[in-house]
Amino acid sequence: MKCEPSAYSIDDLEKERITSWEGVRNFQARNFLRDKFDTGDIAFFYHSNAAPSGIVGLMKIAKKGYPDFTALNPKHKYYDPNSSQENPIWYMVDVEFIKKFPQIISLQDLRNIKGLEQMEVLKKGSRLSVQPVKIEEFNSIMRHYGY
DNA sequence: GCCAACGTTGGC
DNA sequence: GCCAACGTTGGC
Numbered sequence: 826m827k828c829e830p831s832a833y834s835i836d837d838l839e840k841e842r843i844t845s846w847e848g849v850r851n852f853q854a855r856n857f858l859r860d861k862f863d864t865g866d867i868a869f870f871y872h873s874n875a876a877p878s879g880i881v882g883l884m885k886i887a888k889k890g891y892p893d894f895t896a897l898n899p900k901h902k903y904y905d906p907n908s909s910q911e912n913p914i915w916y917m918v919d920v921e922f923i924k925k926f927p928q929i930i931s932l933q934d935l936r937n938i939k940g941l942e943q944m945e946v947l948k949k950g951s952r953l954s955v956q957p958v959k960i961e962e963f964n965s966i967m968r969h970y971g972y
Numbered sequence: 973g974c975c976a977a978c979g980t981t982g983g984c
Numbered sequence: 985g986c987c988a989a990c991g992t993t994g995g996c
Contacts, residue, residue: 851979852979852980853979949976949977950976950977950978951977951978952977952978952979953978
């Protein structure tokens with residue numbers, strides 16, 4: 826799950842412990858949030874548009890997909906007039922802080938780990954802010970760093 | 973700040 | 985349904 830650290834970083838989540846992952850306004854990412862997440866699932870926190878960009882920690886899904894209430898609030902920057910209580914359009918999950926890695930796993934680092942050649946985030950033009958990670962990919966990364 | 977890649981919109 | 989124009993993402 827990607828976020829620009831200037832907007833919300835792993836340090837913010839460490840302080841807050843738990844937060845809603847609101848504001849996703851892309852249909853493909855929305856479908857993942859709505860359909861694919863389960864409570865208790867583990868996710869990588871990825872800093873995008875950063876120096877460097879990369880994976881900075883782990884989160885747990887504290888609440889699976891439910892309507893993104895910011896889309897229903899006309900005062901909110903993520904307001905979408907096309908959404909409604911009856912037809913919410915946009916979804917979010919709640920995430921809980923697990924750990925911050927001692928060092929960022931940068932994109933360059935990821936490219937050097939065997940077994941990640943097909944990983945979504947390493948593909949050219951991969952912009953999706955919510956992406957599936959295969960269990961083998963997750964294990965490869967964790968094993969590589971001894972986590 | 974540049975720009976490639978991708979998503980969305982809207983005229984036809 | 986096609987596709988050009990436009991907007992956004994995100995690495996660099």
